[in-house]
Amino acid sequence: MNALFNFTTKCIFDPIALTLAVSNGDREEVKLLLSKGADPNASLPLVGFTPLMEASRQGNVEIAGLLLDKGADPNRTKQEGWTALMAATNNGRYGTVDILLQKGANPDMQAHGGWSALMAAVYKHHDEVALRIIQAGATPHLQDENHTNAILLATATNEQDRVVEALLERVEDPSQLDLQDSDGETVLIFACKNRNLKLVKQLLSMKANPNLCNNLGETPVLIATKWGDTEIVQELLDNYADPNMGNTHPLMVAINLGRKEIAKLLVDRGANIYKEHEGGVLAFEMAELRNFTDLAKRLNPQQVATRTPRDVLRLTIKSMATVQKHLSLGPLMFVKTDDKKGWRLPGFLQHMFQRTHVQ
Template sequence: MWAAYKGRVEVAQLLLEKGASPNITGQYSVFPVIWAAGRGHAEIVHLLIKHGAKVNCSDKYGTTPLIWAARKGHFDSVMHLLVNGADVDQEGANSMTALIVAVRGGFNEVVKELLKRNPNVNMTDKDGNTALMIAAKEGYTEIVQDLLDAGTYVNIPDRSGETVLIGAVRGGHVEIVRALLNKYADIDVRGQDSKTALYWAVEKGNCTMVRDILQCNPDTESCTKDSETPLIKATKMRNIEIVELLLYRGAKVAAVDKKGDTALHIAIRGRSRKLAELLLRNPKDGRLLYRPNKAGETPYNIDCTHQKSILTQIFGAKHLSPSESDGDMLGYDLYSSALADILSEPTMQPPICVGLYAQWGSGKSFLLKKLE
């Protein structure tokens, strides 16, 4: 046992030839082959097996020589054990398998050899993590691809409800996110705090991941436990590029958080003209300027409390109606005023053509009358 622990090949050889038992155990039921495998003494592992050491023995926690060798990435020891019939699916301490510990250590070559033995790639550790979950969180792109090629399930959540995709997004691993999306990872699962992969990508401010996830048609209105949609979060972060991406994919400007604030409340309170312009790009969202939050504030009122009005910069200096009592339920005063300012500009010369394109019943005639 001491020779195996210290890596003394000649001493071990001599003792074995003189009849020393290769399967004696010491403290914690540790066999000599376990010591040799865990410390990377491949020659001694080979020697012990040749003299009858049990390849699938285990310590008091159930951890085998293969798990010990894989845990440290001792490739030669792993190979000696595999060639001699080591059980790739035996579980050790904390429900760890050889594959899980090899992945945790990022040992690509060991992982490849284990996968050749067709292990159960969907086994989990005590926290519910599969090998794929661990690789995705750690950013081991090559290992992730090997596991996906081996047929591992992509939608097994851990004990906290996080999916492999969410783990990859939180880690900022773009290539892994793409690989998982290509394998139809479920994009709408809510993990911790009811956050989806899309929400996490927004929170991380990663435009590339947001764009990739949006191409898979996720639910853009899925809320967190604080009732925040991805659009509300992006607006709070003042991330103009992500706000544009979400709006292009149909995210609703009318969604509200737990305070009753829309993205428009947040943009105007934050004095961001660019964000306000983006959020008001669709004329029908003009009505949201007069929608109160739980405190009774409207985006219009918030803007009025500031000396320099954002809305006047966007729509011109004409009067903006603070209420909808005049029948303008769509908030079209803003748009007719802005267009009228352009058309009545003295430098404008006819002929001028104004085209309005919208669905039937959306208020084109109403807007034209206001414009006139």
């Protein structure tokens, strides 16, 4: 009976005593407990937390070294699958990250959900820690359950240039650049959203696919067009981006937002000038409304030449209804007169009506 009690007591209290000593940073107590036979791999009941995880979390390099020298396993996991390396990384503890990697910690181990030490370092912006883990051979395209990876996390913020560069150096296959997260984003899409021309050029030189859409139907060309980044659009088109892909036609977006140079560029590269926008508006019609007369004539010279002022007014109303997603033009076209005896055009359309000399 006493033997059973002693065994149970040792199992329960040894890890608690050792972990408490580590938590207090008491180096001498840790040494004493280890010399008395305390198990450096014993984990706390229920949670599975080990003394090495606590030392790593705190960044106590000396105590972590003592535990490792006594046989602590750097790859032991707690219930959620977290390791000592993850505990150190999550808290930006470069010193304990370094010693753990030297002692054989696996940088590619993943916790439940697929989170890795490298992902934690990148997500927390612990750049020096991330660079050390990359140096140790971490896989940059390892994905979690949401399909994100370290490269996607780093490029999303546009604030970690050194980390992105180090990660890209470890890319072995262009398909690794085309991995999409749960929102369908790619590293190239993030680069375009962040208006990072240098990174866009680098990714395209590495053969990243410029025609992948995210879940919103946005392509790199469409995103760059929205931002008005002519150089990025040019770079994408030079690398075989399709000017007609996207949930909205990039040419129509360029014209509607007044991106005249981008619109010309898209037309030069084969944008479909006959593709209808919502409501049946064509590219040359939108160009007319934006007063891009030269572009409108280029897109459809015959139609523009025969356009009457009344046609322009009708087109304006149709375009406004499209943009505002009106189901009926009645509320848009007419309002009650002040004397409530009839209906008239709203003021802004009366003005346009007069300008176009419609009788």
